[in-house]
Amino acid sequence: MSKETIYVKPRQGLRIRQENGKPLPEDGGQVPLNSFWRRRLRDQDVVATQAPRKPKTKAKSTDQES
Numbered sequence: 001m002s003k004e005t006i007y008v009k010p011r012q013g014l015r016i017r018q019e020n021g022k023p024l025p026e027d028g029g030q031v032p033l034n035s036f037w038r039r040r041l042r043d044q045d046v047v048a049t050q051a052p053r054k055p056k057t058k059a060k061s062t063d064q065e066s
Contacts (some may be wrong), residue, residue, distance in 0.1 A: 004033040005031060007028055007046055009024075009028035014045055024046070030051065
């Protein structure tokens with residue numbers, strides 16, 4: 001059985017601690033959708049959002065300048 005997760009960010013101006021006591025990064029993080037995080041969402045301490053996309057990496061050119 002897979003655990004459902006959600007990507008959340010702290011509401012602006014708030015510092016939210018995760019269940020393990022570490023602060024949630026300002027740019028957010030993927031968290032389990034459990035009672036702890038549902039409560040944070042209900043209290044509007046965090047905002048559900050989409051995870052940021054990873055930038056595409058450019059292929060290195062094989063041409064060498066002399």
